[in-house]
Amino acid sequence: MGSAAGIVVVILAMMTTMMMSLCSSLAAARVVTTRWRRHRRDVVAPPAGGGGACALAVAPSGYPCEEHEVTTGGGYILSLQRIPRGHPGRAGGSSGAGQPVLLQHGVLADGMTWLLGSPEESLAYVLADRGFDVWVANNRGTRWSRRHTSLDATSWRYWDWSWDDLVVNDMPDVVDYVRTRTAHKPHYVGHSMGTLVALAALSEGKVSEKLKSATLLSPVAYLSHMTTPLGILLANTFAGELISDLGVAEFNPTSPEVTNIVSGLCHNPGINCYDFIRDFTGENYCLNSSAIDVVLQYEPQPTSTKTLVHFAQTFRAGVLTKYDYVSPEVNVENYGQEEPPAYNMSRIPVGFPLFLSYGGQDDLADPADVDLLLADLRRGGHSDATMTVQYLDKFAHLDFIFGVCAKDYVYKDVVSFLNRFN
Ligand SMILES: *[C@@H]1O[C@H](CO)[C@@H](O)[C@H](O)[C@H]1NC(C)=O
Ligand SMILES: *[C@@H]1O[C@H](CO)[C@@H](O)[C@H](O)[C@H]1NC(C)=O
Numbered sequence: 001m002g003s004a005a006g007i008v009v010v011i012l013a014m015m016t017t018m019m020m021s022l023c024s025s026l027a028a029a030r031v032v033t034t035r036w037r038r039h040r041r042d043v044v045a046p047p048a049g050g051g052g053a054c055a056l057a058v059a060p061s062g063y064p065c066e067e068h069e070v071t072t073g074g075g076y077i078l079s080l081q082r083i084p085r086g087h088p089g090r091a092g093g094s095s096g097a098g099q100p101v102l103l104q105h106g107v108l109a110d111g112m113t114w115l116l117g118s119p120e121e122s123l124a125y126v127l128a129d130r131g132f133d134v135w136v137a138n139n140r141g142t143r144w145s146r147r148h149t150s151l152d153a154t155s156w157r158y159w160d161w162s163w164d165d166l167v168v169n170d171m172p173d174v175v176d177y178v179r180t181r182t183a184h185k186p187h188y189v190g191h192s193m194g195t196l197v198a199l200a201a202l203s204e205g206k207v208s209e210k211l212k213s214a215t216l217l218s219p220v221a222y223l224s225h226m227t228t229p230l231g232i233l234l235a236n237t238f239a240g241e242l243i244s245d246l247g248v249a250e251f252n253p254t255s256p257e258v259t260n261i262v263s264g265l266c267h268n269p270g271i272n273c274y275d276f277i278r279d280f281t282g283e284n285y286c287l288n289s290s291a292i293d294v295v296l297q298y299e300p301q302p303t304s305t306k307t308l309v310h311f312a313q314t315f316r317a318g319v320l321t322k323y324d325y326v327s328p329e330v331n332v333e334n335y336g337q338e339e340p341p342a343y344n345m346s347r348i349p350v351g352f353p354l355f356l357s358y359g360g361q362d363d364l365a366d367p368a369d370v371d372l373l374l375a376d377l378r379r380g381g382h383s384d385a386t387m388t389v390q391y392l393d394k395f396a397h398l399d400f401i402f403g404v405c406a407k408d409y410v411y412k413d414v415v416s417f418l419n420r421f422n
Contacts (some may be wrong), residue, residue, distance in 0.1 A: 098133045105138075347380060
């Protein structure tokens with residue numbers, strides 16, 4: 001490996017695992033690929049009838065919902081959905097003006113992550129029904145957030161960013177918007193890359209004054225314990241070459257090029273797609289397969305190639321740094337030093353309330369990697385007074401957002417945590 005072709009395969013393999021993670025309740029990847037093709041003709045087309053996620057996903061459940069728009073420092077125009085109070089027929093329905101909570105999805109997903117499940121089992125609705133004012137973020141480049149003040153989403157410049165830019169621009173700007181609109185500091189809840197962006201921003205002192213707390217579901221900071229066949233494939237590849245070979249571009253996991261290669265990949269000797277799903281994302285404990293079918297109509301969503309290269313770098317390096325341009329000159333240009341600067345999780349301000357929930361079967365946020373993060377936090381002085389850690393030995397990556405039992409194992413505790421630091 002190391003050739004351009006090998007590198008492409010690695011990127012696609014990474015993508016595959018993440019996509020597969022959405023489908024782990026299904027038996028074979030080929031089936032999944034077919035389903036995507038069927039459902040996903042209009043991956044990022046504007047919604048029919050001019051509605052947004054509110055009209056599509058929230059209103060049918062009978063919850064109030066507002067569409068909002070934030071223009072971030074980089075000129076990206078992001079959509080946000082707000083569920084200001086609970087269902088009119090349920091306990092939280094009458095209150096309103098509760099404490100704001102911002103929900104941040106992970107990579108290759110969008111805000112629909114939180115909105116598609118049944119109201120009793122999905123965190124957004126559970127929080128609204130408990131009297132919280134729920135705000136749902138949508139990352140740049142995903143279905144509802146593809147506009148920019150001057151760039152077109154078909155241009156390479158639009159895609160010239162990695163998740164570092166979400167740390168610097170989008171996340172703080174979205175938090176500011178919610179804070180301004182509600183006159184309260186929001187709580188933050190992230191899943192997967194949504195936790196990474198928060199941890200990185202907190203470690204740089206960017207947002208701890210603007211947030212009340214952070215809840216991190218399947219927290220990702222280190223990735224070095226992914227020891228699956230796919231992980232080895234990644235480790236043997238030069239992540240640094242990726243960007244020059246593939247260029248700065250959109251990575252759209254549902255484009256025909258990608259789905260074709262994904263189904264080809266599953267025929268590779270040594271990469272059995274069924275094992276692949278189980279080995280890599282872990283065995284999810286309580287996914288509802290018919291609910292996952294609904295999710296697959298809307299996910300996965302695009303991201304930038306550079307974000308995926310950055311993940312590959314994190315996996316290989318074993319430490320969390322900013323995006324590595326590989327060329328010392330280009331790093332100096334961007335960072336004033338030849339190596340990309342490290343994010344240091346020990347610097348997350350002590351006393352800032354954190355809730356971390358992780359799963360023993362999660363092969364993306366591997367428990368060994370989460371333990372490294374926890375060690376950093378404790379080294380930095382975090383203690384049980386403000387840091388709540390929950391370990392669920394049967395949970396894998398997707399149980400935290402789509403699991404029908406997450407309400408009992410996770411969300412109940414999230415609600416108590418939020419109430420404690422309200
Ligand atoms: C599974 O999902 C389907 C469709 O969304 C729903 O009708 C059913 O009640 C769900 N089952 C459980 C156990 O939540
Ligand atoms: C991270 O920050 C802590 C606390 O400021 C410091 O003691 C430690 O040396 C830093 N680690 C690295 C690798 O820079």
